[in-house]
Amino acid sequence: MNVSGIFPALTTPFRDDGSVAPEQFKANLTRYNRTGLAGYVVLGSTGESVLLSRAEGEALLAAGKEAAAPGKLLIAGTGAESTAETIARTKRAASFGYQIALVKTPYYYKPAYNGAVYLRHYRSVADASPIPILLYSVPVFTGITLETPEIVELAKHPNIIGIKDSTGVIQRIVEVVPQAPADFRVLTGSAPVLYPALASGAKGAILALASALPERCVELFELFRNGQHAEAQELQQRLAFASKAIVSENSIAGLKYAMDLRGYRGGLPRLPLLPLAEEKKQRIVELVSQMEPAAVRA
Amino acid sequence: MNVSGIFPALTTPFRDDGSVAPEQFKANLTRYNRTGLAGYVVLGSTGESVLLSRAEGEALLAAGKEAAAPGKLLIAGTGAESTAETIARTKRAASFGYQIALVKTPYYYKPAYNGAVYLRHYRSVADASPIPILLYSVPVFTGITLETPEIVELAKHPNIIGIKDSTGVIQRIVEVVPQAPADFRVLTGSAPVLYPALASGAKGAILALASALPERCVELFELFRNGQHAEAQELQQRLAFASKAIVSENSIAGLKYAMDLRGYRGGLPRLPLLPLAEEKKQRIVELVSQMEPAAVRA
């Protein structure tokens, strides 16, 4: 299984009445299928998965499986707070045809969670899962960071094939890559450091930004792969500005607005997430227009 | 509605096969009914609510309603990440006969959450709820703190009757009490500062520790109410040691072990929470024995 390249963390479109819109979700995938994206992540943080019911999540899993072109790797977010529920969701994702489960850390009982808890949790999930799993460390949302020692320990499990590390901490990639088995894949979740992550041994990335600017993210990956370091450094700088203005500063509302500008079905996030403020729109319009595929090539 | 005094944050007992045990839950309430506790909090953080399914939660709501003595105020934890789901859970709790909803902050999309998000979220919930609500700020688990300005603003809503503040920050109580309406109740969630919280204007507390040591917590509240400040200061010190060793350092596993020692149905927490380590038990045995009602009075 070739888990490398760029994967978008897919957003969840909602209809005007607030219900999930699988048909719009599929429309997005139809367009993504024509890009160099390596696959798709359904029900990740960017997909507002913590705001969805179980039935809504399953509707999206089904839609994703149906719309994805052959050869696109299908990854489902399945992490829940309890170990048992995480296993149940992982099995369900597998039954929907997903090939990999992306399992975020439990994060509520922080004072009780430590390395031993994560080892036990992830090993239980990996033992029970019919599909391989990716660890997922995303402290910006969870307040929990998987540290090098536990990542290295978990990397030994045959059914744990990699990690999505969204911290943007390059030092962790530098440390994990040589200590983990050679086929353990580190994927970064941080678009502003995609190139330095790849240069440090990451195999790819799962990026919210790739839902709005898939071509540019893929282009950076290709520049790195071709050894075009100077060009990669330059495109990285541009992607960092775009990612900061669109994703870091405006979260899912900003990303969905950028998607709308690019012709995807973005729309509004679900409450308590608020729509993008009017005064934030102009900057995103500018950045997206600068990052259009044509503009970059010219 | 007299929302003052001591409320235990109830734990959830599990059977040996890992299933929820409403009959054990009811057995605990039968004993609590004989104490001076003012009421009960079902499905709070201490109740492992984030590890329960909807059906399991409803079984506990029903059991709590059934077992609670008349006059004991019934509070249900109903906070979910999405506004709509929070409203749904709040209505359900009301339909089960609960009198107050305890609504923790949404906490996943931290970079997007700010004062405006909390105002909108809580007002939407309070508008839709058939029962009054308590705000709930518990950064030790959520990473989110409700600050004075938004608390004071929300306190104006007629259906928001108070807050459970688990930060242990006494300054916030000092600030909120004079700025909020006179009948807005601040409840602390921090046993080690119960007395200074009361001395600063808090009306009571919702405490995990009160599930193991209800008599001592109630006794401290009574000492304060009777103006016995020196005795209150002294008992506070003893409760602080107990709370630190039982709850702060050992979380739900420690609390359940202390409950077992006191004859309640504590048991084990649900995974990913791990059972209490053997080497932590002796210290809890000592503290509980020192805090037995008889020992204190002697």
Place this chain on the structure above:
Amino acid sequence: MNVSGIFPALTTPFRDDGSVAPEQFKANLTRYNRTGLAGYVVLGSTGESVLLSRAEGEALLAAGKEAAAPGKLLIAGTGAESTAETIARTKRAASFGYQIALVKTPYYYKPAYNGAVYLRHYRSVADASPIPILLYSVPVFTGITLETPEIVELAKHPNIIGIKDSTGVIQRIVEVVPQAPADFRVLTGSAPVLYPALASGAKGAILALASALPERCVELFELFRNGQHAEAQELQQRLAFASKAIVSENSIAGLKYAMDLRGYRGGLPRLPLLPLAEEKKQRIVELVSQMEPAAVRA
């Protein structure tokens, strides 16, 4: 030695040419001498001690000794990064007639500093000092917090007679008081929680706010001592608002401006500290006018 009551953390007045003005410093003390302040802290954080040369500091020590009325306890801030320099400053303060040294934690090499470092540092200073010392924990400036175990351990040293804890964390007072010798004095450095600190066992306070509003701070201390808890709670609320607007939000520039309004020699802070912004002044004018001794008594 009666280390209790209210001590102002004195500010350092500068002349128009930026030089230290010991004559203005003495003028302030002459007025403070007529209040119920228990003594004075010279060269504390509020005194901009880290912005002064050795000669400037000694000029202030001399001026303080000269101007203080008999019976006012004299405390000098002597903490430096190195143990040897801290000892040297402490001896110098003693030679100037100061009765107690206030020794802030070293704080630069944070990754290397731990409990063992603090034990060794403070014991070395206490062993060498001709005068008793107060520990000083002020993480808002240093990023370093003295925790309960090391405080309790250091409290056993015969020449360490107390601590100024500026964290505002009441739980630490609750924990330290019963574990330390009976004559170990906990002083809070946080005006917004002065009353709850006293109610939890603190013996007094060292407060920046007391440089602008000494009468009100002393009044709160007296209310507590007389067992007037309801009045204390009420005055505490008012002091908390004043402290937040004057000190917490505007730092030394705000405090000095409030002093100017009260007829003391406040003036401007030294660079890199900037003068108070114009738009911040009105709120301080209002608060100070509400807190004038006459206004309170009326």
Place this chain on the structure above:
Amino acid sequence: MNVSGIFPALTTPFRDDGSVAPEQFKANLTRYNRTGLAGYVVLGSTGESVLLSRAEGEALLAAGKEAAAPGKLLIAGTGAESTAETIARTKRAASFGYQIALVKTPYYYKPAYNGAVYLRHYRSVADASPIPILLYSVPVFTGITLETPEIVELAKHPNIIGIKDSTGVIQRIVEVVPQAPADFRVLTGSAPVLYPALASGAKGAILALASALPERCVELFELFRNGQHAEAQELQQRLAFASKAIVSENSIAGLKYAMDLRGYRGGLPRLPLLPLAEEKKQRIVELVSQMEPAAVRA
């Protein structure tokens, strides 16, 4: 002025009686002169500058100037808390023949320090300084981080020629490089991410580790300059382990011990810094032996 390549943050050797040993300091430089180091940083954080008197600091400045080979760039740490003292130290360093001043942020009055304070402070220093200055952001010690907007703003000043950023945050380099003038030099202070920093546009590094392993640090810089990315990635991993065990986990005591092993004059740090614990030595012995120049080439 060619501010690129690897600069060691020099340590300060002490004699057995605790006094500064300029002769040992010079002996170290004599050996460093034979390496590919681009220059030297005297009186940086690693030099225990905050534990030294003014006279001790000047003795080291003189010794450094005397011992450094021609062509080695001389950088002096001159940052103090007050703006005036920073200027005074900077002028003194220039008078000793130093070519660049490394100016760490003021850091004590954190609640009062903000972008405006840093702009004013650094511009005042840069205006007054006879030599160009480097900004210095080192939150691990100061708790203060210079953020992209203020760095970019300060980069416009003709006498501010670069920054030492010790955060290890690669995203900041990605952001600053394209926004600052082309000749603004970003130097990283973080050995574990030297290669990704260079790949992101940094021009070099000031490293504590380079005081013990100068050849290896220079080798990594050269690999990058020659476009040998795969070899750079591999050496980076090895340096990251060495840096973590020697510097991150054991601070100056660990670094000095590693220097001793390599034949430099390391010795003990000054109190309150404690000597390296015995049980930490073996791991450092192993790492240093693996990183000996011969071992790497074999």
